[in-house]
Amino acid sequence: xxxxxxxxxxxxxxxxGDVAAVDGISFEVPPGESFGLLGPNGAGKxxxxxxxxxxxxxxSGKLTIMGLDPDVNGPEVRAHLGVVPQQDNLDEELKxxxxxxxxxxxxxxxxxxxxxxxxxxxxxxxxxDKAKSRVDALSGGMKRRLTIxxxxxxxxxxxxxxxxxxxxxxxARHILWDRLFRLKEQGVTLILTTHYMDEAEQLCxxxxxxxxxxxxxxxxxxxxxxxxxxxxxxxxxxxxxxNATIGAELQGVGERxxxxxxxxxxxxxxxxxxxxxxxxxxxxxLTSLVRRSSLEDVFLRLTGRSLVD
Amino acid sequence: xxxxxxxxxxxxxxxxxxxxxxxxxxxxxxxGSFFYAEQVLRVMRGYFWSFIxxxxxxxxxxxxxxxxxxxxxxxxxxxxxFGGVSxxxxxxxxxIVSAAVMTASGEFSYPIxxxxxxxxxxxxxxxxxxxxxxxxxxxxxxxxxxxxxxxVAYFVIxxxxxxxxxxxxxxxxxxxxxxxxxxxxxxMAYASSITKDSGQFALVQRFIxxxxxxxxxxxxxxxxxxxxxxWIGWISPVWHGTELGRVFTYGxxxxxVLTVVHVAYLLAAAAAGWILTRxxxxxxxxx
Numbered sequence: 100x101x102x103x104x105x106x107x108x109x110x111x112x113x114x115x116g117d118v119a120a121v122d123g124i125s126f127e128v129p130p131g132e133s134f135g136l137l138g139p140n141g142a143g144k145x146x147x148x149x150x151x152x153x154x155x156x157x158x159s160g161k162l163t164i165m166g167l168d169p170d171v172n173g174p175e176v177r178a179h180l181g182v183v184p185q186q187d188n189l190d191e192e193l194k195x196x197x198x199x200x201x202x203x204x205x206x207x208x209x210x211x212x213x214x215x216x217x218x219x220x221x222x223x224x225x226x227x228d229k230a231k232s233r234v235d236a237l238s239g240g241m242k243r244r245l246t247i248x249x250x251x252x253x254x255x256x257x258x259x260x261x262x263x264x265x266x267x268x269x270x271a272r273h274i275l276w277d278r279l280f281r282l283k284e285q286g287v288t289l290i291l292t293t294h295y296m297d298e299a300e301q302l303c304x305x306x307x308x309x310x311x312x313x314x315x316x317x318x319x320x321x322x323x324x325x326x327x328x329x330x331x332x333x334x335x336x337x338x339x340x341x342n343a344t345i346g347a348e349l350q351g352v353g354e355r356x357x358x359x360x361x362x363x364x365x366x367x368x369x370x371x372x373x374x375x376x377x378x379x380x381x382x383x384x385l386t387s388l389v390r391r392s393s394l395e396d397v398f399l400r401l402t403g404r405s406l407v408d
Numbered sequence: 409x410x411x412x413x414x415x416x417x418x419x420x421x422x423x424x425x426x427x428x429x430x431x432x433x434x435x436x437x438x439x440g441s442f443f444y445a446e447q448v449l450r451v452m453r454g455y456f457w458s459f460i461x462x463x464x465x466x467x468x469x470x471x472x473x474x475x476x477x478x479x480x481x482x483x484x485x486x487x488x489x490f491g492g493v494s495x496x497x498x499x500x501x502x503x504i505v506s507a508a509v510m511t512a513s514g515e516f517s518y519p520i521x522x523x524x525x526x527x528x529x530x531x532x533x534x535x536x537x538x539x540x541x542x543x544x545x546x547x548x549x550x551x552x553x554x555x556x557x558x559x560v561a562y563f564v565i566x567x568x569x570x571x572x573x574x575x576x577x578x579x580x581x582x583x584x585x586x587x588x589x590x591x592x593x594x595x596m597a598y599a600s601s602i603t604k605d606s607g608q609f610a611l612v613q614r615f616i617x618x619x620x621x622x623x624x625x626x627x628x629x630x631x632x633x634x635x636x637x638x639w640i641g642w643i644s645p646v647w648h649g650t651e652l653g654r655v656f657t658y659g660x661x662x663x664x665v666l667t668v669v670h671v672a673y674l675l676a677a678a679a680a681g682w683i684l685t686r687x688x689x690x691x692x693x694x695x
Contacts, residue, residue, distance in 0.1 A: 154534055156694055165429075174436050174537035178429035182535035188528040192451045201447045205536035207435025208426055216424055249532075254426040 105130045105257055105288055106151060111160040112312075113146050120146040122312030123160065130256070133289040135299045135306030137394075139402050143312040144292040145185060148261050151290065153177045164257070178206060181250030181287075185261040187242045189234045195245060196221060196230040203252040216252060223278065224248035240271025247278060257288045264298060276301055296395040308401050315401040320394050327400055328392040329354050331370035335363045335377065335384040345382065352376045359404075366392070436537035444533055444546025445553075452554065459554075463561040470503050471496070471569045474627075490629070493573075493658050500571035501580045501653025502626040502646070504562045508555045508584040509646050512592030513617045515551045517609040520599035523547075524692060531693075540693040541686045544596070548682070551592065552585060559584040572657040580653035583674075587649030590674040591620075593681025600688040620644045625651065648673045 100107075104127040113121040121143040128134045136144045149155035150162060153169030153176040162169060169176040190198050199217040200210070208216075221227045224244040229237065237245065243263065250258060263279070264272040272295075279302055283289055293299055299306055300320045308315045308323070316323055333353065337345050339361055346358040353367030363384075367373040370389030377384070426432075436443065452459065475496035482495040490498040523530035523543075530543050538546075559581035566572050572580070595612065602608060623637060624630070624646035630638055641647035648670040654660035655667055 152535055154693065172433075173539060174440075175430065175433040177535060178432035178436070178537045180535070184531065184535065186528060188532045190447065190451065190529055190532070191527055192454055197450060201450060202532065202536065204443045204446055205436065205440070205533050205538050206426070206432035207439065207443065207537075208432070212424065212426060216426070219424065252426075253429070253432060253536075 101127050101129055103129055105165055106134075106290070107161070107163045108147075108151075109161040111147070111150065111162055112158050113143070113150060113155065114158040119312050121150070121157075124307075124309070124312070124314050125160075126307055126314070126317070128288060128290065130288055131283075131286045133283050133291065133302050133304045135303035136290070136292045136309055137294065137296075137299055137306055137398060138292075138309035139294065141311075142309045142402075144309055145261055147309070148259055148290070148292055152180060152182050152259055178253065179255060179257055181253065181255035181258040183243075183246050183250050183258070183260045183263050185265070187246050189242060189245060189249070191233070191235045193234065194230070195226060195232050195234060195237070198234060198245060199249055199252055202249045206253045208253065213252070220248040220251055223251075223281075225274065238271075240267050240274070243267060243271065243275060244278070247275070251282075255287070257290065258282060260289065260291045262292055262294070264293070264295065272298070296393060296398055300394050308398060310402045316397070323397045324392050324394060327397040329366040330368040330392055331366075331373075332390055332392050332396060333365040333367060333370040333373045333377075334386075334388040334390065335365065336361065336386045337363065337382075337384050348380060348382060349377065352380075366396070433537050436542075440538040440542035441545035441549060444538060444543050445549035446546075447533070448547055448550035449553070452550065459558075463558045464565065466507065467503065467562045467565045471500070471565060471571065474499050474503070475569055475571060489632070491660060493660075496569060496571045497573065497658045498654070499627060500566040500569075501583075501657045502624075502650040504559055504566065504580050504584045505587045505646055505649035505653055506621050506624075506626060507562055508559055508588035509591045509620065509649075510617065511555060511558060512551070512588040513595065513613060515554065516592040516596040517599050517612065519547070520596055521602060521605055521609075524600065525603070525605070530689075534693050540689040543693075544600075544685050544689040548589070548593070548596070548685075552589060555585040555588040556581065559588075566657075574657055574659050576659075577657040579656040583649050583652045583656065586674050586678065587645045590645040590649075590677035590681070593678050593685055595681070597681050597684035597688055600685055600692060620646045645674055645677055 106128040109125045110123045111121055111125065112119060112123050124147070136147060138144050146155065150157050150169065151164060153164070153173045156170050164176045165179050167176050190201060193201060196217050199220055200213045203213040203216065221230050224247060226241060226245060226248065229241065234242065234245070247263070264275055267275065276298070279289060289302065291302060303320060305319050307317045316327060318326065336342070342360065342363055343358055346356060346363060349356055349363060349365065353365040353373045355366040357364040365373050374387055374389060479495035533543055534540065563572065563578055563581040567577065619640060623633065623640040624644040625641050626646065630641040630647060651660070651662065652667065652670040655662055
């Protein structure tokens, strides 16, 4: 047990009726860490975030945030946090800057602090020239940045981000990542859910992969790749008719083989060498690609490829 | 970076420190409802001019049409039916109360649905140190202020038209505020329990608000209605508020027990509505 942990969950569980949305998970987050929760839809990520955020009561288990129980000391726990929810819930009828000020008032912060702080955060979120615009005039990316700025109004030491970049275009995502990375450099503890693997690799020091309310794996992105995948992946396409049948002829190449409708994946530490073995067997794929193994390979291996709605 | 900026930055940074989380939590526990009321009032400020127009133009139009136009006809044909006062004096307290109840039907319906479902504005403060019951209370505080301003404005216009001869007439603005809450809080409880909008509020408007407006002794005394429909008045905050208003504006003679019943009914309906609203907010936001 880490005595410094800012968040500590032990056998945390949340039931909705007979269904266990979160089924006895345990983890700790030390201060300043960027901690990710990865999982398919319905895995229990958002429910876990709501319990950490002190807005949803747990069914059983233990949970402390900064040493406080959110079910008992809800306002005290939430006073430590900044929260970026999955769905924006800005005050659309208020101006951009006013959104920040109003939110700061919920923390009892005085206007003498809030006015300059709002300007500072607008600068940080690259929204200074939109300060007097109404929120409904902002693009999706701008709204997201404003939501992040709003979550920082009380200078939280812990920031909860529930799918912060879902629905954003690549430019907007990269700006957001940059801002989040700066916060991390300032020592803010980031708790992040996402189903973008590149986002998790970019931002998370450590993560847990959650599925059906359970933790499937835990570690840094690099260690998870080492543990659950090979260094490289060879992707071969033989045409959708042949992919399935050719799988048998590829047995023994690489460490593991996965046949999908549109391509065949060969997991190997040396992708080029694997490709040479394929050629040596007289097989001529339509296209071939050697790439590094990614968190996505780990994720799909742990949580399966079937669609979750 | 200029040296001037260099000099200013540390000072500015030192000044800009949020107070510790424990202070935020303590302030929120104590004042949270008012913090949220401030948000609602800031949103209302965006509609300031339409509110002012509504608060002045609507009373003036009603009083002119009913209190001057219709009253000429009514007063000429049977002033005795209205307890010896002019028709304007008779309907003025009813109009003040009805206006508050109309405002209540707007402020305690769609904005609640908006907070929970459409734009989910209640969930922003929910992640802050505020608790659900403070979010509900903040909304109620802000709307109560709106009732009060609107009712005082209405009363002033009534007084200018000569519709409030008694010295206690200004109390009718307070009565209207309480009547607005006694109708509005049960509506807020209902609105906060709705998860799917299928036109319920339009039904409330047509089948509850309008009948209450018409059959609550607003334009004619309740006992001139057949007994079979008088119950609409008895359960209506509009009737209880109107009768109480009449006691204050022109000293309508009434059994004191009945006066106490009006006060008790209005307060009890508001209190019951508040208890249910509070419970519904806590339940819905704590899931």
